[in-house]
Amino acid sequence: MLKANITLFRVFGIPVEVNVSWFIIFALVSWSLVSLYFPSNYPDMAVASYWIMGIAAALMLFASVVLHELSHSYVAKTHGVPITRITLFLFGGVSQMERESDSPDTEAKIAIAGPAMSFALMFAFFLAYYAVRGAGGTGGVAPVFRYLAIVNGMLGVFNLIPGFPLDGGRLLRAAIWKATGNLRKATYVATRVGNVVGIVFVLSGFLAVFWGYFIFGLWMVMIGFFLRQASAASYFHVVVEAALKGYKVRDAMRKDVVLVTGDISIQDLVDEYVFKHHLDCYPVVDGRELVGLVAVEDIKGMPRRVWASTPVASVMRTDLDKISVGPDDELAGVFRKTVGERCGRLPVVEGGEVVGVVARNDIVEAMRTLSHVRE
Numbered sequence: 001m002l003k004a005n006i007t008l009f010r011v012f013g014i015p016v017e018v019n020v021s022w023f024i025i026f027a028l029v030s031w032s033l034v035s036l037y038f039p040s041n042y043p044d045m046a047v048a049s050y051w052i053m054g055i056a057a058a059l060m061l062f063a064s065v066v067l068h069e070l071s072h073s074y075v076a077k078t079h080g081v082p083i084t085r086i087t088l089f090l091f092g093g094v095s096q097m098e099r100e101s102d103s104p105d106t107e108a109k110i111a112i113a114g115p116a117m118s119f120a121l122m123f124a125f126f127l128a129y130y131a132v133r134g135a136g137g138t139g140g141v142a143p144v145f146r147y148l149a150i151v152n153g154m155l156g157v158f159n160l161i162p163g164f165p166l167d168g169g170r171l172l173r174a175a176i177w178k179a180t181g182n183l184r185k186a187t188y189v190a191t192r193v194g195n196v197v198g199i200v201f202v203l204s205g206f207l208a209v210f211w212g213y214f215i216f217g218l219w220m221v222m223i224g225f226f227l228r229q230a231s232a233a234s235y236f237h238v239v240v241e242a243a244l245k246g247y248k249v250r251d252a253m254r255k256d257v258v259l260v261t262g263d264i265s266i267q268d269l270v271d272e273y274v275f276k277h278h279l280d281c282y283p284v285v286d287g288r289e290l291v292g293l294v295a296v297e298d299i300k301g302m303p304r305r306v307w308a309s310t311p312v313a314s315v316m317r318t319d320l321d322k323i324s325v326g327p328d329d330e331l332a333g334v335f336r337k338t339v340g341e342r343c344g345r346l347p348v349v350e351g352g353e354v355v356g357v358v359a360r361n362d363i364v365e366a367m368r369t370l371s372h373v374r375e
């Protein structure tokens with residue numbers, strides 16, 4: 001559940017995605033603004049005004065969260081850490097970096113950039129609020145600005161909670177990293193704190209529900225679960241990175257690779273390859289040259305009656321730089337790539353020709369063996 005992401009738009013070439021859960025939250029936030037927050041704080045306004053105010057406020061809150069993430073991305077980019085994508089979740093966003101920062105100082109700068117933006121927005125909206133009120137504005141504009149100032153302040157404070165992967169957790173990690181010189185240890189401590197913060201959120205959320213603050217409590221519980229899960233995943237990533245450091249694709253790749261040609265039909269692919277080899281993805285070649293990649297996942301949605309008449313070439317992916325790797329690529333980066341992709345296995349290409357395949361499972365296996373050797 002909640003795995004599906006939809007790309008909304010691109011900024012600086014970075015795709016901004018929303019998790020499907022976000023639409024529910026957006027509706028919930030708009031609804032609570034329209035029917036609870038604005039009517040109870042500013043009674044005696046027209047119902048239509050509450051609607052306009054609520055939706056405008058929700059959209060601007062969304063823009064504020066995007067600006068928070070873009071602020072992280074901008075600083076990361078200027079320090080040479082590429083951002084793969086920005087995903088907006090239940091209560092904020094995650095800027096997914098292509099790799100870890102090189103130094104604790106860079107990490108700290110990237111981390112602080114988000115909350116700094118939120119606090120800057122808080123001041124800007126407070127100024128706008130007082131300006132509108134000073135000019136004698138009596139409509140719905142001033143309340144919206146006031147609300148945005150408050151939530152941006154809350155967003156800044158919330159993100160500074162020192163549990164990884166929140167920004168405050170990243171700052172904590174950078175501080176420990178700087179003091180000990182050990183990224184893995186620093187991540188361990190910061191993610192443990194993240195875990196504890198998550199538990200505190202879940203427990204206080206349940207308490208809040210029992211005290212009658214149902215929506216607020218539920219919100220806390222969800223944030224708590226998200227934090228716990230995210231902190232565990234972050235630690236796993238750093239462990240993977242440490243274990244695979246210095247290893248290349250050729251250390252874990254297989255040479256026996258099942259290839260298909262683009263002219264066979266989907267029906268043939270299913271009958272002769274999928275049923276036989278049970279793999280999730282097949283490199284498509286012309287001779288030995290890679291021309292695409294076809295995933296079982298991509299066929300699933302197609303009606304069966306067109307299988308026989310549709311060639312593999314018409315459904316395969318052709319963004320070759322994304323779906324293939326080189327034998328000298330860093331294994332850690334390739335592992336991240338296989339986790340983000342639909343394919344758990346990617347063709348290894350040298351001079352345009354397929355020389356092997358590297359699978360997520362093989363990397364995990366290699367990691368297990370390597371960790372025994374290293375202990």
Ligand SMILES: [Zn+2]
Pocket residue numbers: 068069072114115159167
């Ligand atoms: Zn942030």
